[in-house]
Amino acid sequence: MLSHLPILQVILPLLGAPACLILARPYLAWVFTLLVSALAFVVSGLLLSQVWQGGEIVYALGGWDAPWGIEYRIDLLNAFLLLIVSGLSTVVLAGARLSVVSEVPVEKQTLFFVAWLLCLAGLLGILATGDAFNVFVFLEISSLSTYTLISLSRQRQALWAAYQYLIVGTIGATFVLIGIGLMYVMTGTLNMADLAQRLPEVADTRTVFAAYAFVIVGVCLKLALFPLHLWLPNAYTYAPSAVTAFLAATATKVAVYLLIRFSFTVFGVDFAAFDIPLHTIFIVLGLVAVFSASTVAIMQCNVKRAIAYSSVAQIGYMIVGLGLGSVVGLQATLLHLFNHALMKGALFMALAAMVLRVGGSTIDDIAGLGKRMPLTALAFVVGGLSLIGVPLTVGFVSKWYLVIAALAQGMWPVAALVVLGSLLAVMYIWRVVEVMYFREAPADAPRGEAPLTMLIPLGLLVLANLYFGIDTRLPVSVTGEAAFVLLGGGQ
Template sequence: MLSHLPILQVILPLLGAPACLILWRPRIAWAFSFFISALAFIISGLLLKQVWQGGEIVYALGGWEAPWGIEYRIDLLNAFLLLIVSGLSTVVLAGARQSVAREIPAEKQTLFYVAWLLCLAGQLGILATGDAFNVFVFLEISSLSTYTLISLSRQREALWAAFQYLIVGTIGATFVLIGIGLMYMMTGTLNMADLAQRLPEVADTRTVFAAYAFIIVGVCLKLALFPLHAWLPNAYTFAPSVVTAFLAATATKVAVYLLIRFSFTVFGKDFSTFDVPLHSIFIGLGLIAVFSASTVAIMQRNIKRAIAYSSVAQIGYMIIGLGLGSVLGLQATLLHLFNHALMKGALFMAMVAMMLRIGGITVDDIAGLGKRMPVTALAFVTGGLSLIGVPLTVGFVSKWYLVSAAFSQGMWLVALLVVLGSLLAVMYIWRLVEIMYFRESPEQAPRGEAPLTVLLPLLLLVLGNIYFGIDTRLPVSVTEAAASSLLVEAYQGVQVGGAK
């Protein structure tokens, strides 16, 4: 059974989704979905352990060896991301039942869990597969289910947000498909490992450059990299609260993975620097995203929208690390993938608790929340401190590595701007803290905490923000090994191309 873990990782949620339709009662569908997600999390942990101890895992579907057949290829990079996605899905699902019952019509709740499992299967499939066309297939599975999850909210604005995301997502997926088709036209293969060997032979052709451009733009649309981020604030704001928590913690991480996988493994690290200084462009766009999105977040009255804009800023930090192109820079990006999942999971789960108890998340709704819901308010503040990058939280760890990576390459200005960008986060987080603790609450405002089933997952995420901010051995060791491995592969690809 252990030899089949790569395919079980994807097939369990993929088969579990239609099984939810049989379990028509929402409570049973929730329990089943949580069970499937928890199994996927356990499998992810076992895969990470296997890769850490024994190296890369290659699994040929149906016994057909690549490039004739489709293979799943698990290394430290995607094993780490599999753990993040399945883990956050499990934690958020644990506290989802009552929020789903409140925010989604009863007749659509079972459909919600079907779409959730499909979205999870799509994301895990993107991470596990070693076939470029399979990436597109799983990208569409996760995207279509995401549009559904967003649109199921009781708010009418959710339909427009889902439609807006559908248009942008379809354009992005089309760009990715065109890029994959151009690569196939030039190499005759869709296997990523095989592409990495064959692309250097035709690296100087316009077709390959066009393929890379299409893939980068398509993935950046999915990633919500500035200025391609317009869909994200509405999607996060009007989606059901647990959907926002799930997507913020996982979806953008999968898109960053694709950017890393194609840039470093398939095309090679230095491919994009031949004619276009893409690394410098990434650093520039990342910095603009940090400052522009953080500035907009300060002015928002809806808390979900403010934290949604902060996600655009945090994506900017990841892209800056990617643009630095060093082992330390790439490690900072991978660390921030993990840390951002924890901090955004905690922040949006706190909003799940707020929605359940007080029914709104505007600045007026949370006035005096520190006295009315002290545990939830403290959890939100802790997540906010991690977002800022305060020492002893996970946010500090990844920003420290990012600043160190910039310093190591003599980019003092970039390091300074990263620190200044964090100060902007202080402004919009402190504004919310001031409202929660120093403003009087309305006389008839609801009091009391959310149910324990919501508080426990929230507290688990908060503890994760603190624990991994103090004991950094697991994320630092895994990301360091993954970053080093990626850059070795990238350089080997360039050398093979040069020799030929």
């Protein structure tokens, strides 16, 4: 059984989705979805352990070896991401039942969990596969189910948000498909390891350069890199709260993984380095994302929307790390993938609990929440401190590595701007904290803490934000080795 772990990682949620459809009762569908996600988490943990001890795992589907057959290829990078995606899916699902009951019509709740499993299968498939065309297939599976999850909210605005994401996501997927098609025309293969060997022979052709451009732009649409981010705020704001927590912690991370995989593994580190200043473009776009999105977040009256814009800013930090082009810079990006999943999972889970109790997430809705829901408010504060990058939280670790990477290359203005961007995060997080703790709630405002079924998963995420901010051995060692391997021995 252990030899089949790579395919089990994807097959479990993929087959679980139609099986979940048979369950007529939403409660049973939730239990089944949680069980499947937990099993996927166990599988990802075993895969990470195997890769850490024995090196890369190659799994040929149907016994057909690559490049003729499709293979799953698990290395330290995607094993780490598999653990993040399946783990965050499990924790969010554990606390999602009451939130789903509150925000999704009862007749659609079983379909909601079916779409969740399909989305999970798509995300895990993108990470596990070693075939470029399969990347597109799984990208479509995750995207179509994501549009469905967003649209199932009781809010009418969710339909427009899903439609907007559908249009942008379709354009992004089309760009990726065109790029993959152009690579196939030039090399005759779709296997990513085979592509990495054959592309250097034709790297100076316009077709390969166009393929790279199509793939990069398509992936950047998916990961919401400024200025291609306009779909994200509405999608996160109007989706059911559990969906927002899941997507914010996983979907954009998988898109960043694709950017890393195609840039560093398939095309190679030095591709296009002499034709366009790609590293500089990434750094500039990343820093613009940090400041523009953080500034807009400060002005939002809806807390979910403010934290959604902060996701665009945090993606900017990851792109800056990529743009630095060094082992420490790439390590900072990979660390922030992990840390951002934890902090955004905690923040949006806390907001889900608030929405469940008070019925909304505007500034007025959360007035006096520090007294009405003290544990939930405290969880939001810890998540906010981590987002800012306060020491002893996970947010500090990745930003520290990012600053070190910038200073190591003499880019002290970049390091200064990273620190300044964190100060902008103080402003919009403090605005929420001030309203929760220093503004009186209306006399008729609902009172009472979030249910224990939501507080326990939320507490786990909060503790993870603190624990991995203090004991950094696991994420730092895994990301350090992954970055070293991706850059071919280091730069």
